Amino acid sequence: MSIAWDDIRTVLMLVRHRSLAGAADALGVNYTTVARRIRRAEEALGHPLFERLPDGYRPTAAAHLIAQHADQMEDTEHSMMRQLQGIETTLSGVLTLTAPQLLIANFLAPVIEQFTNMHPNIELRILATNTLLDLTRLEADLAIRISRTPGDTLKGLRLLRQENASFASQEIADRIASDPTAMIDWIVYDAYPDLPKGIDAGFPNNRVRYRFDDMVAMLGAAQAGLGVVRMPMFLGRAATGLALVPVLSPQPYADIWVVGHPDVWPSQKLRAFRSILVKYCKTHKQDFVA
Amino acid sequence: MSIAWDDIRTVLMLVRHRSLAGAADALGVNYTTVARRIRRAEEALGHPLFERLPDGYRPTAAAHLIAQHADQMEDTEHSMMRQLQGIETTLSGVLTLTAPQLLIANFLAPVIEQFTNMHPNIELRILATNTLLDLTRLEADLAIRISRTPGDTLKGLRLLRQENASFASQEIADRIASDPTAMIDWIVYDAYPDLPKGIDAGFPNNRVRYRFDDMVAMLGAAQAGLGVVRMPMFLGRAATGLALVPVLSPQPYADIWVVGHPDVWPSQKLRAFRSILVKYCKTHKQDFVA
DNA sequence: CATACTACATGCAAAAATGCATGCATGAGT
């Protein structure tokens, strides 16, 4: 009566995903393999672990017990992998980075290029995403985040302070300049559906015209001349066809941080990347404020 | 960059046993398999884990890091296996019991027989040993131990209080009875090399004649008429050819306990065994005291 | 009622992992 560690992990995944296919995906194997490993585990333990119902596998109490412990084992594994990364000294292998897509497209691209040129043996993997990835699980080694604080248990470095302002197409900008009292149409972010605070008293007529849940889309809408958007300074400047409009005076916005798990932080690869990143940010500070 | 859990376990075993063959034994595989799994792990991590020296594999820092975490994972696995045992309700499968050899041979045999008759589907595995097995690692499910306390973190039930006395062959017993002042030869246990305390004043001449490190051997020596041995009441009575000699008056000795890990303790199989065991002990109390 | 979809079982061929036999290097014992 004993069980292979790989099979423990398979039970965990099946409990977690509730279908052979889901578990198989998570494990990177075919779902038939999952079915067979489960059967093997059940035989090894002399204990049924799942009920085979017409709509899927349903874990028994024993399976839940296993999953609970396997969860702990997985935590330990992740901690191990992070620490292995942390003691890594060679400048080769993969380095995974995550950052907001707009920051990559409009600011970080040169950093990435410079890094890959300087360290051709490091394969840089970029995850452009808006959701926060879990650095504890090593979904990424480093994350560049826009937030007021670095993560809870993460180690972080403040790269830049930045400011917000209002931007619109050149045409709209001209119109506002010529008649500040005309109605100004705003494009706002879904999560903050009201008019931005701090609109200058010289522009009395404002209304929310569009609400988007995606900043890329808002940028496009502004470029197409649909209205005024509040956005970070660097973005308004970098995006073609947009002009600063003085409706909203520049105001501080969430800082830009680079964060990582303390375990992997000391790795040479990460040091190398941070050094280039920090240098680049220092020389481009002025792009982020008025 | 990731690693199979079975390979983590293999690294652990190789760090622990310091040779392919040792690790292979522990894992129940051929040593070439261990070598290949290690190579695979190194390739997966892109990291050497062992130096190949002429006299064996020597773990690198990374391997030690892995072993350290794998150790934790193993603890979790053991805890899992124990709890799985604990929720077991079927009266089938294996039940592993450990007890001192002399207790099995001279007292427990009927319990074992009765149990296997009542529960023919349970395969009873008996480890007759003097060393303490690790119940945390599930080397055994239940242990019967002679000691003053139950184990530290173990759950225990006191089965019997017992007393010691002095025994010898009939011939010696007769000689002592006819002349209490004649020299009495003692056979003592290596760990307590002096004459036992509490020898009755009526027997003034005593000396240590033999020292053994094994109780079975001492028993044989006493039966062969080499001298007087202090031993538990039940043993002196059960062993053929021995008679109680009044040199040492009966005195309390370490109790007999049945102990187990709290996780596995509730299992139906263990309950069943304990119930037979306890009943048997109750009806045989008198064999253990004067 | 036909249709598509999900979730799984099963048989077979391909791929991977394993065990075994053989050979080499080193160190200990005689």
Added chain:
DNA sequence: ACTCATGCATGCATTTTTGCATGTAGTATG
């Protein structure tokens, strides 16, 4: 110097594991 034991590498045959193709049951959907 010779033998033996330990510890490992390598090539090959076998076994095990895996993936894929096909088939079935239940469940929506129009």
